Amino acid sequence: MQIDALRTQFVGKTVWLKSGGTPMTVEQVIExxxxxxxxxxxxxxxxxxxxxxxxxxxxxxxLASRAPMRIKFF
Structure with a gap:
């Protein structure tokens, strides 16, 4: 994938680790x-x-929009 396409896909978007955890915002894509x-x-x-x-x-x-909901209830 070209870096420009990856930047369009990820920068500013919310992501999750595939292993779970806290939602994160992508600041930049680097090669x-x-x-x-x-x-x-x-x-x-x-x-x-x-x-x-x-x-x-x-x-x-x-991407968080593709990830299953990971809501924790306390």
Whole structure:
């Protein structure tokens, strides 16, 4: 896939790790020698003011609109 197409598909969108977890927003798509990576940000828990960031493999995430709902009830 071309990087421009990936940027259109992912930047500004909400994604989930395929293994579960917190919803994340994709900030940018970059090309590395190991393939395409997504720079993502999220807030770890409700009420937290600390923004977390990570660079993730494209294959490890899915768009939230395609992912099953992962709502936790407390």
């Amino acid at each position: 590395t020698p190991d393939g395409f990576k997504l720079d993502c940000c999220w807030v770890d828990r409700p009420g937290s003011k600390k923004m977390e960031r990570a660079r993730l493999n494209l294959e490890s995430v899915e």
